[in-house]
Amino acid sequence: MKKITVLFTVLLMLGASMASAAITPELPQGLVNATKYFTGFVSNATAKADSGLTGEDKAVNATMAVFNSTGGGFYSNGTQLAGDGNAFPIASLNAESLNGTYSVWNGSDAGAMSGAKTYTNSTGNSVGGTNYWNVNQMFGSIDGVLTMGNYNGTNATSYYAYTSGAAFIVGIANATADITDSSDGNGTTLIALYDNGTAGGSVWANTWDYYAYGLDTETASPAFVVGQVVLGTKGEANNAQVTMSAVEGGARVHTTTAITYNATTAGSENFIQLYREAGITLLTNGTVNADKNLITGYILDDNEDSADATDGSDKLFVVMIKSGSTFSSSDVSNRAFKLVSAGAIDAASYVGNATAGMMAFSVDANLGIDGNLARFSHKVVGGQLETASLSGYTVELANTSLFATTQSNMTIKNAAGTVVGSFLGKQSADKTMYVGIYESEEAQGTGYSLAFLIPNPAVTGAITAAGASYQKNATIAWALTGGGTTMLSANTTAYSQTALRTQWTGIPSNFTPLTDVKGFNGTIAGVQDNAEAPVITLQYGMTGIGDKVANLRLYKVLGTSAKSVRGFSYAGSATPTNVGSWWISTAVADGYLNSQSVLAPGVEYYVNYVIQDNNGSFDSNAAALAITDPVVLGSVPTSSSSSSSGCVFNPAASFGLEWLLLMLAPLVAVVRSRFKK
Template sequence: MKKITVLFTVLMMLAASSAFAAITAQYPAALNATWKTYTGFTVNGTANNLKGLRNASEQFFNSTSGGFFANKTYPNATISVYNGTGEAKIVVFDKGVTPFLFAQSLKNVNGLVTMASNNATNATTYFVPASGYTFMIGLSNMTITNATADKNPSAAGALNGSAMSFLYDNGTTLGSTFSTSDTWDYYAFGSDNSTKDVFAICAQVKLNTQTGNDNAQVKFWELDGDTKTSGYTSWIDYNATTNAAGTKLTLDTNKAAPTLFDAATINADRTIITGFVNGSDDGEAYYAIMIRNGQTLSTNDLTNRAFKLVYAGTMDTDAKDQGNATGGVLEFSVDSNLGIDGDAAFINGTQKGSQDYISASLSGFSVALADTSFYGLTQSNMTIYGTDGSTPVGYFYGKQTAQKDMVVGFYEPAQASDGTTVDGLALAVLVPNAAATGVIAPAGAAYQNNGTLTLLTCVQNATSYSAKQMRDNWSGISSDFTPLTEVKGFNATWATGITKGDVYVTFQFPMNGVGDKVENLRLYKVFPTSAKTVRTFNYAGSATPSVEGSWWISTATADGYLNKNSVLAPSVDYYVNWVVKDNGNYDSNSTASSIVDPVVLGSMPTSSSSSSSSGCVFNPAAGFGLEWLLLMLAPMVAIVRSRFKK
């Protein structure tokens, strides 16, 4: 095992959690009167200064068969809580819970969705939304304290903990989930309830047929405490079982190999499965994410783009710490040289003050990327370097989804030197920064070709699509395109009397939360017709309100044009402007004096964006794998020891 020493500087910031910008965010369709799956895990810290313990215990929760109802007034759900040995309690969300709030901040990390504390979570949950808000990953500083004292591991004084939660559209495992052409990549994190040590599994899974014995095959690598075992690098038989509705999946074997799921659910796209093992396998309890046809990463997936990383896990503590559970949200952009700039908010492990979270700057860090078989199976290994550019701060091992809208994996910190060591592991998910957006409106007069035109109506609508759903609906959407907004639509009309075809109208919506280089962004017109036509707006060299199909980003409603080399800041409000000609190529309504215009904003990898500054349809290429940024957990602890490094 290689031990490397690194000294970091942590910049402490005491900004409170709040809305970070002035826009009034439009409520996402994906969270309006929709049924979701709500699931996740908590890592309970020890409050007794038990030096050397990485993990006291782990709990799991998931919404019951009734699901999680998301709407504008309050979330409503009943959840089951498990403590690693059996069901602990059924907990019902308060009906008076504050609805979701958008464009929120945690310390200096921006663009989050919050769900207020309630009698089920006992803490504010900070969600990072993925494309279209159809999948969200949450972090909270809590334990589920409503579970009964005789069954709740936190009842003995473990008052500090971290929780990772997932909220996504309900799916079914029936049908095409089982296919011999697919391989699923599996990551599990948890604890050994007998030793209170960390437990993890990295695996690949084939779900071949829906029924029958030995209908699945698995390769796996296993970590139990500090012991790394080789597992099986060739396929062994497993049994995959679903209930009649396809809402529950189990995955186990009678071989000398671990159970992978006691209970799991799938998202509507059938691309992500989440679930847990509740202590049934030799006392180990762990939570797992499994993605369909995972891919390794390339540097083009990272450069000139912005991401958020959510992680939760555990670490060894020294005597000054009050808890060993940890978690955080990192927000950062990656430049063309793989330099990092951004901020992080971490759960405060010491709990000696009133601050539940502490902050750190990520400015001056950098990354490097390579494939590795360190965990027995081929993964991407993202190494994070400190401000000196040469000393490793940590390592992340993982893969991205085939849709390239999410990356999952493990984070392992490196060693630091200030006399104390911290040893840890975390489960993490990385997604590109999604935008919080306001309603569509006409741009200011200076951005209008027909400056005296007065709209009579501008009826708003928005539709939620995941990255996969967009590609399924519009074949012209590139496999490299990651939507950062919902499909935002409107129907605008104005008084007749102006000659048909003479009207060019510039529309816009305000946004914040995006941190990409403008060159990597795309604006698409998605026609709501049976043909499902897609047209690409062309980024303008200046504000051009008389050019049909042009678009640009500005810092004001009619001023502040930004060129394609500009890099956006997530905390700043911008305006997305685009030009539509009445009955032109970008107007999906043939009626004069009326424009119907659904659009979606998204990002592309650097290789694709540099080769197509304009056009209609793009080309698949890469994805984003910043997940490795999990590694930034290291700066939070100040001193870290790299485990298991060869």
């Protein structure tokens, strides 16, 4: 068993795992020379109903610890290792791991901790050796995940899903934690990392959807809050209006009218708080992402029945997304996702037992799903890994008014039509994630978890020349590789969806990027093409996405000062003579897929696109025989009319996706009064 003081050291370790595809992937550029906030929670698992513990002791041992970085975040300097195409040091060889400071708030044992409730640690000097990001890895039966740590064989590897550009990363780990400083326990951890921002500007005068998840110390059962926060003017008193539903100990209370709160900042706008007199503080030490559309923090709610502030007060982890929206079947069909969740099972024989897991699945046009589930079991001390197939499962979507604010409700049914789980939540305004509460239906009882649904980004290799049969001039492929040695220098850059649309205003508002802005600089030495500028088919391998080809778009983004884009047109066949065309194939120079094809996340494909030297629309470099070619691949909703033609327009249709909680059984118990204050 490990202590909380070494928990995050453990999380930085990586057990060896196999890659899921043959391509040599590029590291997501959002992990290169990047500083990110580091936040999440630990859920302990020692307090079964029959554990022999009573009252406060049971609650403390079934509690959770919430944490976030209190400084500038953690630093990641990923450089690909020679000889291992999937491994990238987090810092550099023979250097320490992630740098930064985090705070852990836990249900402390008063005698052992002397009233202290915060443990802080700088990981910059706590982990020796080399640590790694590893891309395109396996988590149980799920492929295409990102892992963090080093090759030491530990079972505490952390596994992540991420948005394109790695602007947001969320993952889970199976790790032991002593969160009372008096006894060890088994638990799970949810970790989120995202680009640093501050609580100014567009954070204010906006509406935020609010989700909080934790464990109730009085009942040792899951507790959560679903609501909405309207932030007014920064610096004014009573500048926030909150509407919410709270569930703790199996009871629900709705606040259907707005309650006035105060929203303030601290630490040069590094933190935002949400509090009111004589009421629960709804956000402590909230940190904001760079796009100013995500906030995470926590609730620290002392047990009001005790004068001892160290007796195991409630702790809930908070996630807020700006201008969230509901979604429908047209938003989820013909796409692939990963669902990351962490929480606990709420049943008589498994109260407080922690669980965490991932689902990876594709949704077809009829809302059938195919994929896999892997999770750390709540049933066994030590949290062994369980896997299951989702083949033959289906989803159903509808909005629900079950809570004080309307949520989307997406239920999952097995092949027999039995509900096995559901997700309640909304999609973010930038359409890159969905946040909510996942409810699982277990033989042992109902479980609740905080959940994130992430559209699968593509795992991609470097850009190269397509094979000879995909070239107008077969000598081009040879020339671009210099007789076997590549003459293309990668120049790939990470952008979040918001940053992408800010930089290139022609990107449609409903476009979700699935790759970084992939580019290169190259020359075609000594090659002419019938006295005209050479026409070239470029290509890169990819895996991981499960979209219908008709929903995909490929855009050429011109110089950053121009802010303009060009849309490639999907070809009716492989057309290497048609500048501005693109297509997907199953091989480097064969296996064309038509626009009605649906990709499988575990299969390797090739993106092919045709440009011409000195063609102003599809070559950013005016010099002869020199090419600069940044492109970005992404998707639009099934219902969208946006096309991938040579001209780009900006449809404003929103799209969404998320998971929602199945309608809960009617609950009549009264929630403790502090949520109503």
